[in-house]
Amino acid sequence: MKNVLIINGHQYYPNIAEGKLTQLFIDMAEAFLKENGFSVKHAKAQSDYDPLEEVEKFKWADYFIIQYPVYWMGVPWMMKKYIDEVFSAGANNGIYAGDGRSRSDASKRYGSGGLMQDKKYMLSLTYNCPASEFSDKEGFFDGLSLDEAHVATHKTWQFCGAKPLQTYAVHDIFKGDLNIEAEKAKFVAVLTKNFLG
Template sequence: MKNVLIINGHQYYPNIAEGKLTQMYVDTAESFLKTNGFNVKHAKAESDYNPLEEVEKFKWADFFIIQYPVYWMGTPWMMKKYIDEVFSAGTNNGIYANDGRSRSDASKRYGSGGLMQGKQYMLSLTYNCPSSEFSNKAGFFDGLSLDEANIATHKTWQFCGAKPMQTYSVHDIFKGDLNIEMEKVKFIDILSKNFLG
């Protein structure tokens, strides 16, 4: 069996972002994974976590699902704080050893000192903006794809040695006509490709 850590990166704001949509995706992923024989553990950025205890979850996991709403074009502050604290606690302790460079070996490149080799991660993002803003030269993101617009998050995980799986995203979440059941079907399809394909 394989081990999956689902990270809930939501940050609570009353009446605006209460975390119900994020939790629905966390619950859907857990149900899918357990049904398909995976072991699941959870992490929650907005909680009273112990960074060293969280590092043990990272060492245990083979896969990660990072579920969060995109706030101001990036991760919520609590999620960034969680990563800063937990990844720092994982220095020479399962997450990364150094930045990869070596004075004795010039061929070693920056970003190659990760200890999460062989592990994979999946971003699962909730957005207010429409999907049409990505991969569109006239769009807000100047032609960047969804993954290119989230390069800082990708590079954080890749710095530690993990490889990306296909990203899931849901858009226009405040528009009022979001079809949750249809989105769950899309989400499960990507979970199937990433974990069973």
């Protein structure tokens, strides 16, 4: 049986970001994974977690789904705090062992010290930004793809050795015409590719 840790990176703001959409995708992912024989645990950035207990979840997991709303072009600050604290607690303890460089072996490069080499992660994002702003030189992100716009998050996981799965993102969530049923179908298609493909 494969193990999946679903990380809720949501940060609560009343009337603006209450976490309902984030929770919808977490619940869908959990149901999909359990139906397909995966074991699931949860982590929540905005909670009274113990970093060392969280590290044990990371050591247990084969896969990670990181579900969060994009705030100001990146992870919510409580999610950043969670990663800072938990990954630091995982130094030489399942997450990473130094930055990978070695005084005795110049071929070892920065960023190669991750201890999660056999693990994979999936970003699942909720966005107000329309999808059309990505991969368009005239768009807000100057031609960057969705994943390129999230290079800092990807590099954090790469530093720890984990490999990326396909990213899912729902866009234009405040526009008023969000077709949630179509988005649910897209989400299940990405889950199917990432975990059953």
